Amino acid sequence: MTDQTLHRTVQHAARTGGDSPVVQPPSTKTGVIGWLRANLFSTWYNSLATLILLYILAKLVPGIIDWLFISAVWSHTEPEVCRAADGACWAFIHEKYRLILFGTYPFDEQWRPTLAVLLYLVLLLASCNRAFWKPWLGVAWVVLLAVIGTLMYGGIFGLTQVPTTRWGGLPLTLMLASFALAIGFPLGILMALGRRSDLPIVRMLSVAYIELIRGVPLITVLFMASVMLPLFLPQGVSINNLLRAQIGIILFASAYLAEVVRGGLQAIPKGQYEAADSIGLGYWQKTRLIILPQALRISIPPLVNTFIGLFKDTSLVIIVGLFDLVGAAKAALTDPSWRGFYRESYFFIAMIYFVFCFSMSKYSQHLEKKLNVGTRR
Amino acid sequence: MSLASERQSPTAHAASGSPIIEMTGVNKWFGEFHVLKEIHLAVERKERIVICGPSGSGKSTMIRCINALEEHQRGKIVVDGIELTSNLKNIDAIRREVGMVFQQFNLFPHLTVMENLTLAPIWVRKVPKKEAEETAMYYLERVRIPEQAQKYPGQLSGGQQQRVAIARSLCMKPKIMLFDEPTSALDPEMVKEVLDTMVSLAEEGMTMLCVTHEMGFARTVADRVIFMDFGEIVEQNRPDDFFGNPQSDRLKLFLSQILH
Numbered sequence A: 001m002t003d004q005t006l007h008r009t010v011q012h013a014a015r016t017g018g019d020s021p022v023v024q025p026p027s028t029k030t031g032v033i034g035w036l037r038a039n040l041f042s043t044w045y046n047s048l049a050t051l052i053l054l055y056i057l058a059k060l061v062p063g064i065i066d067w068l069f070i071s072a073v074w075s076h077t078e079p080e081v082c083r084a085a086d087g088a089c090w091a092f093i094h095e096k097y098r099l100i101l102f103g104t105y106p107f108d109e110q111w112r113p114t115l116a117v118l119l120y121l122v123l124l125l126a127s128c129n130r131a132f133w134k135p136w137l138g139v140a141w142v143v144l145l146a147v148i149g150t151l152m153y154g155g156i157f158g159l160t161q162v163p164t165t166r167w168g169g170l171p172l173t174l175m176l177a178s179f180a181l182a183i184g185f186p187l188g189i190l191m192a193l194g195r196r197s198d199l200p201i202v203r204m205l206s207v208a209y210i211e212l213i214r215g216v217p218l219i220t221v222l223f224m225a226s227v228m229l230p231l232f233l234p235q236g237v238s239i240n241n242l243l244r245a246q247i248g249i250i251l252f253a254s255a256y257l258a259e260v261v262r263g264g265l266q267a268i269p270k271g272q273y274e275a276a277d278s279i280g281l282g283y284w285q286k287t288r289l290i291i292l293p294q295a296l297r298i299s300i301p302p303l304v305n306t307f308i309g310l311f312k313d314t315s316l317v318i319i320v321g322l323f324d325l326v327g328a329a330k331a332a333l334t335d336p337s338w339r340g341f342y343r344e345s346y347f348f349i350a351m352i353y354f355v356f357c358f359s360m361s362k363y364s365q366h367l368e369k370k371l372n373v374g375t376r377r
Numbered sequence B: 001m002s003l004a005s006e007r008q009s010p011t012a013h014a015a016s017g018s019p020i021i022e023m024t025g026v027n028k029w030f031g032e033f034h035v036l037k038e039i040h041l042a043v044e045r046k047e048r049i050v051i052c053g054p055s056g057s058g059k060s061t062m063i064r065c066i067n068a069l070e071e072h073q074r075g076k077i078v079v080d081g082i083e084l085t086s087n088l089k090n091i092d093a094i095r096r097e098v099g100m101v102f103q104q105f106n107l108f109p110h111l112t113v114m115e116n117l118t119l120a121p122i123w124v125r126k127v128p129k130k131e132a133e134e135t136a137m138y139y140l141e142r143v144r145i146p147e148q149a150q151k152y153p154g155q156l157s158g159g160q161q162q163r164v165a166i167a168r169s170l171c172m173k174p175k176i177m178l179f180d181e182p183t184s185a186l187d188p189e190m191v192k193e194v195l196d197t198m199v200s201l202a203e204e205g206m207t208m209l210c211v212t213h214e215m216g217f218a219r220t221v222a223d224r225v226i227f228m229d230f231g232e233i234v235e236q237n238r239p240d241d242f243f244g245n246p247q248s249d250r251l252k253l254f255l256s257q258i259l260h
């Protein structure tokens, strides 16, 4: 029956398409002029806003371009040359980039964090491809983590040992952020499920955990992890500072992600749960196969928002004495002969942060589109 | 395709074994609100029952108690020899035997039609994927939409979605099918295709409980029609007597309202 209806509709569409002349949109709505008119000068206040913005851009852009490129010092020279110039001193970055990227990691061993970061980025990029979302990818990550750990820490295979206190810069930032997401996200999902559980104890514990951690700033969580965690441990057992900070960030991430996931869970209609129940799926099957795939999909934008926030928040570890990217950039400024080039230093790391955050944002948009294909009505 | 089985009266079945569903003195409250009052209902194997009654009279709640989507608070429900208690094992066992079709279809929008159909057989009945897909294809042909197997529910019309929902339940090879106003959310031109599917299912001897206001369906298919009002079963009878000779004033009023 429906197929007949469909058939008729198709025939109808074909007929109208064949008989009536093709009508073009009026020319004022197309082309560059049409676009400008429609988007920038449609009303008098729109035109005014456009003109004001153009004025501001005309004032700002030339100065920025001049500082960044034209008057900038690009060659690798002495600080004095830089101080004489009007533009940015890229010679500073040239001089200090290894310190900024790797912190106090021994200079001669810095090929190790370089290799670790490269390997990490390669597998990260590969993981973006949905065709690779197979069990072996998980295995690959475990292997890679072992390799990275070995590279960074050393102590075997003739690699000199580098204690975690000397780790810093980009590898540290990537590590803190990656573990925060990789462990915090599943933990957050469990907390979100717990908060909606039928079991009162589970629900209460989840609520307490989420509200407690969300109720205090990350700085406090880091301090607590750094100062108070050792108090809970049996005598003689000590966890190193890096691990303590990492645990703090994971706890913080999980509480925030839990609330994002809960938002997604709440958007799933009751009928989905009932249908899953009625065909006999158990709680975990229902959650894994029906509820979470839908809830996480609609949560992608806020999830990525939180991911990006967490990625940048890792810079707070500076307060427990770790030198992440920001910390290392600050440290680079303490060299007396290169003092004062803070703009260049911060611009450099800002670009690094931007590349990572922007990629995350773009990838999430791509993923959203891909995953929406089936369900778009 | 359909085996035209001979219509038999419920009494004929009663002799052939114990009821497949037995509700005795079932009561349920939503908070203070007494939604089901002393429900007694025995359903024989292969019996086809239509349940009607005003909105809010407890029809949905009653059939949802049968597969434990709602929990009853007093009384006893036995389905295919298994008593429904809060014991999760019993609930799982009963849900494997009872299929349910909802007013809003409730297909899983992130899965293809084929995945919707094979999910429960694979994960609950542990059927191999290939076999589950063959079964799914068989039932898609039965509901006459095999060509939609690889589409997503959102790409189908309401009538097609409801037929997929019926097929999804059938893939679990249930002994009982519950329908909760399966055609109420459909555009008028799609009602028939869904009813046709249900008729052919009835002809094959499926035990069915249908909440519906499709009185034509009730007349041609039902062995028994039940009228509910204010959480009670007010009257039940064979369709010809139910429609031709209603006893209670409430049913007379109800019929006069819907039969125009």
Ligand SMILES: Nc1ncnc2c1ncn2[C@@H]1O[C@H](COP(=O)(O)OP(=O)(O)O)[C@@H](O)[C@H]1O
Binding pocket: B030, B035, B053, B054, B055, B056, B057, B058, B059, B060, B061, B062
């Ligand atoms: N989950 C619920 N909580 C509270 N009241 C409910 C709930 N579900 C249904 N009800 C109420 O119970 C009564 C019967 O509902 P229902 O069984 O859906 O009626 P019907 O299907 O006959 O229209 C209605 O008054 C409805 O408002």
Ligand SMILES: [Mg+2]
Binding pocket: B059, B060, B061, B180, B181
């Ligand atoms: Mg209802």
